[in-house]
Amino acid sequence: FLSSVPSLCVFFGDERASDIILTHLNTYLNDTDWMLKCAFFKAIVGVAIYIGGAGLEDFILPLMIQALADPQDFVVEQALRSLASMAELGLLHRSKTWELIDVVARFELHPNVWIKEAAVHFVCAATTYLSVADVRILVTPLIQPFLKVPLSTLSESELLDALRKPLPKGVLDLALEWAKRVDRGIFWKSARESKQLSYHATTRMPPTSSVADLGPRALARTPKNDEDEQWLGRLRNAGMTQEDEMKILAFREYLWRAAQRMKKEGRTDQDSLFEDVISLTRLDITPQTIIFDNDVQAYQERAKDQDLSERSIAEALEEAAGPQKDQSFKRLSLTGIPDRDAAGGLAVTSETSHPIDTQPRRLSGVKKQASGSLSSSPSSAMGLLGERGARSKPSAAGLISGSETRNKALPAVATADATAAGKLDTPHVRSARNSPGPQSRPRVPERARSRRAVHSYAGNDPTVLKLLDAVYVDSFPVDAAEFGPMIQPFKRGHIASSTNNISGPWHPQGQLLAVLGEHTAKISRIVVAPDHAFFLTASDDGTVKVWDSSRLERNVTHRSRHTYKLAPGAKATSLCFVENTHTFACTASDGMIHVVKIDVAESANTTKYGKIRLLRDWQMPTSSPGKEYAVWSEHYRGDTASTLVLATNLGRILSIDLRSTLIMFELHVQPQHGSPASFCTGRKRDWLLVGTTRGVLELWDLRFRVRLKSWAMPSAIPVTRLQLYPARGSKKRDRVCISGGTAAGEITVWSIEKGICYEAYRPMNTKGAERMTSRGYELKNLDDERPDGQLSRVAGSVAADPNLSGATNTMSPHLTPMYFGAQQEENDRDDSNVFAVSGGPDGRVRFWDCDHLQGCRMISGEKTTPDEQLPKYTYSMLGLDTRVLSEKSSDADGMAESAIESNKIASNAAATGPVSAKRSTGGAARSGGPKPSRYDAIRLSAQNLLDGHLDTITDVAVLERPFGMVLSADRAGQVFVHQ
Known part of the structure; x- marks a missing residue:
């Protein structure tokens, strides 16, 4: 009815519209239904246009002011x-405009965003x-008390930016509760006597703001008494500041009148229909x-049938407006459905009909519908295929013009109209007749009968x-169907050691186990399967190779089990596993994304x-003229x-x-x-941290x-690795391990929530000790920085670092791959021994025990030389939060008492075989005795020549099966395996 009120005003005329329509509409506001009130104010704008200024000021505006x-x-x-719409139409007089702006301006500080924007809209309108x-x-003085800065022009965007902070929602709700429960307080006495929200505000010229x-x-x-002071104290505890006191006074009459209406309407005792929770009991x-059921074959059949039944909006519009296109389905309906012969029986359909063979799923649905029985199978006409597969619908336009009826009646219209009318109601007639004999009944496929058993x-x-079919297809774990089976991750405990007599947490012994050299170019990534089988x-x-973990221990010569070749x-630019599966996703420099499955069966x-089976390969969509490819990838499964x-590489993060x-x-x-260099996601997949090539975290x-937020690391060195801290304690849950952005070879642990560096692992500096300062472990907030600040920071770092300024290759000279892991204690699952493996720019692989x-x-x-001694490690603190674990040479001055010599396996030759014996010999030569000859020096230095990397280390990983092993790869294409 309310939508037709403007038409009724035209019908009754000016005088009778004011007498009849307005008096009738006022009764709608007596109802407590807020939806009815909203509909009233939507319709009142059209009424105001017709009845003119007198009726608007005398009847409509007072009702709208009270509604505030x-x-x-x-x-x-x-x-x-609605007030803004009337103002835009020019229905308000100038004198009334000042009064309305003074009343409405206070709502610009309302905590509800919709009310705030509506108030700003009215003031501008x-x-x-x-x-x-x-x-x-006239207008600016009325809104000036609610602004933090003066305005040059009164536009909505500028007014929204210039407003003060709104009153907190908790403070407003508590003040509303205070207004409802006032007893002896005198704070609200002036609100009872105020008439600002009764459309009798100031009439002085020029108008002045009531606040x-x-x-x-x-x-x-x-004026206040003890009760008012108690409530004001509660408001301050709820978050009211001194700035909010003025806002409480501005909203005082609004709060008082709203509280009285709530008490009158009884909103505290009963909720509206839409706010109530419907109880099924x-x-x-x-x-x-x-x-x-978790049946992969059934899911694949359902998914195919869902694809046949779904149509896009564009297809539906094209079918409705265009000619009939589904000629194959039309032929199917003519040749595939058993038709009734002159005797009233059913003619047997030939099994060699080509339309039936080409579309078997649609045919099964049509046969069931033609037989007259309502099948309970999800593949029936009203099941998975829907109505589209149940009957032939030439087009929506044909339904409007009646072409469907004419098409059905055309074969019999020349002979007998009565027969044609009977065929239009064939489903009802067929359901009343006896079922045909077994020899004439269409045979239902066995697959369609068994598909009911999925739920x-x-x-x-x-x-x-x-x-149920739609829910089954939408919620079925596709990972188990295509990328699975799901693999149980490796149990987190103490990593097994190659020597069973060692108790406690695992520590690598440094013995070279294997060198894998099948790659002919730089290795960009090493990833370990979830169960550590390979x-x-x-x-x-351009290759991705699969290496078996168990063969590293048994075989002398090592070959990859599989090789996947790219174009x-x-x-290969990035690599990751589909979570908890043996399927991996690989991206290439040509922009292609490959999803490949490895079938592994363990006995x-x-x-x-x-x-190896290729499951997906598609080109990454891009609108940039340059070549775009992925530089880092991660996968996770959701609900x-x-x-x-x-x-x-072009700065996009794609999900x-x-x-x-x-x-x-x-x-x-x-x-x-x-541009992005690496990223990591939170444990709940609710945040993502990106590290860039300029040492910035987003x-x-x-x-x-x-x-x-955006932070700048202390140095403009690329952030090449990001990883969540493996400890799951509440204090360390959101910490992130970072490689890059600090000194060369360092890895750090930061709290993203607080922006504090808690741990730093600092390798030995071969060019001399660098002085550590707390400023070297502080993040700089880039949100408050000038636009040219970032450029000057990068330029200063490049000029100060000769490695960066003279680098001509694409690889960062400070690349420090890292891996953080944890070994859970058997007695306490919350306690874990955290360790880190890093590959420094000096070609050395280090193991850091964090505790x-x-x-x-x-x-x-x-x-690097026979006379070089083993390094030592020491703890130190920078400030109150940052703990630094430093590696220093044995002859360094000022070594702390807590420094402990690295327990390299060279000190125990009998436990690790001939390799340890050789290292022990080298250690004896250092400890004393005559200086070795030149021949002995060359021989001793050659012993370790093939034990380490001769090129830049590009990635490291830890393999826990069959025992703990450290994997490290370099730019020469070699993978070293140490135990």
Whole structure:
């Protein structure tokens, strides 16, 4: 009815519309339904246009001003929107405009964003027909008390930016509760007598703001008693500041009137229909639990049928507007459906009909519908295929023009109209006749009969069956169907050692076990399978190789089990496993993304590998003219999606659903921060931290897809690795391990929440000791920095670092790959022994025990000369929070008493065989005796030549099966395995 009120005004005329329509509409506001009130204010604008200024000022405006004190925020917002519409139409007189602006301006500080924006909209709309002088002299003083800075022009965007902070929602709700429960207080006495929200505000010219005298000390001058002081104390405890005191006074009449309406309408005792929770037990409804089977074959069949039944909006519009296109289905309906012969029976359909063979799924649904029985199978006409597969619908346009009826009647219209009319109701007629004999009944495929068994629903409701089919397809774990089976991650405990007589946490002994040299170019990534049965290596030679873990111990010569080759000329840029599966995702430099599955079957003593299967390969969509490819990738599984997150060289973060290979969303790193080099996600997948090539960290909220913060690391060195700290304690849960952004070879542990560095692992500096300062471990907030500040920081770091200024290759000279792991204690699962493995720019691989100095050691590249002594490790503190674990040479001055010599296996030759014996010989030569000859020096230095990397280390990893091993790869394409 309310939508037709303007038409009724035209019908009754000016005089009778004011007498009849307005008096009738006023009764709608007596109802407590807020939706009815909102509909009233939407319709009142059209009435105001017709009845003119007199009826508007005498009847409509008083009702709208009173509605501003409604306890429901939706009503207040809609009343403000209607006032703004009237102001834009020029229905308000100038004198009334000042009064309305003075009343509405206080709502610009309302905590509800919709009310705040509606108030700003009205203030700006009220100045539509005012001159610049009127705005400056008359309007600006009315809104000035609510602004933090003066305005140059009165536009919505500028006004929203210039407003003070709104009153906190908790403070407003507590003040509303105070107004409802006032007893002896005198604070609200002036609100009872105020008439500002009764459309009788100031009439002076020039108008003055009703809150102009509410200064910082206005609340102190307001009369109060002990009860009021107690409530004010509660407001201050709820978060009210001195700045908010003026806002409470501005909203005092609004709060008082809203509280009185709430008491009158009884909103505290009973909620509205839409705010109430419907109880199924109160309605005597017993929920039924449906259990789905984890059948991969059934899921694949359902998914195919869902694809056949779904159509896009574009296809539906094209079918409705265009000619009939589904000719194959039309032929199917003519040749595939058994037709009734002259005797009333059913003619047997030939099994060699080509239309039937080409579309078997649609045919099965049509046959069931033609037989007259309502099948309970999800593949029936009302099941998975829906109505589209149940009957032939030539087009929507044909339904409007009646072409469907004519098409059905055409074969019989020339002979007998009665027969044609009978065929139109064939489903009802067929259901009343006897079933045909077995020899003439169409045979139902066995697959269609067995597809009902995917869930435990025993009913025959076609709507429920269709819903269950849709839920089954949407919620089925596709990872188990395509990328699976799901692999149980390796149990986190003490890592097994190659020598069983060692108790306690695992520490690598530094013995070279194998050198894998099949790659011919730089190895960019090493990833270990979730169950540590094998590991993968990706290289610039365009291959990804699969290495069996168990064969590293048994075999003397080592060969990869599988090799996956990319396109010719393409390099592998990133690599990751699909979470808890043996399927990996690899990206190439040509922009291609490959998802490959490795079939692994383990028996008692051996592991069998099947063929590599390519599951997905598609080109990364890009709109940039340059070549775009992924530089880092991670995968995680959610409740409804299998998400692959990619960081590209052009500054994009892509979130891709592997089920449909569609981009769910994309984020853009700021260009001045550099291009992404690495990233990591939170444990709950609610945030993402990106490290860039200019030493910048960007924190993103994945729930709202907004950038929260940006920090600059102490140095503009690329952040090449990011990893969550493996300890799961509450204090260390959100800490992140970072490689890059500090001194060469260092790895650090930071708290993202506080921006504090808690741990730093500092290797020995071969060029002399660098002085450590607390400023070297502080993050700089870039949100408050000038635009040219980042450029000057990068330029200063490059000029100060000769390695950066003279570098001509694409690889960072300070690349420090790292891996953090944890070994859980058997007695206490919350306690874990955290360790780190790093590969420094000096070609050495180090093992850091985060809690025990005696566990730290070098794994490879320990000596460059025979006279070099083993390093020592010491703790130190920088400030109150940062703990630094430093590696120093044995002859360094000022060594702390806590420094413990690295327990390299050279000190125990009998336990580790001939290699240890040789190292022990070298240690004896250092400790004393005559100086070795030149021949002995060359021989001793050659012993360790093949034990370490001769090129830059590019990645490290830890393999825990069959025992603990450290994997390290370099730019020459070699992988070293140490135990």
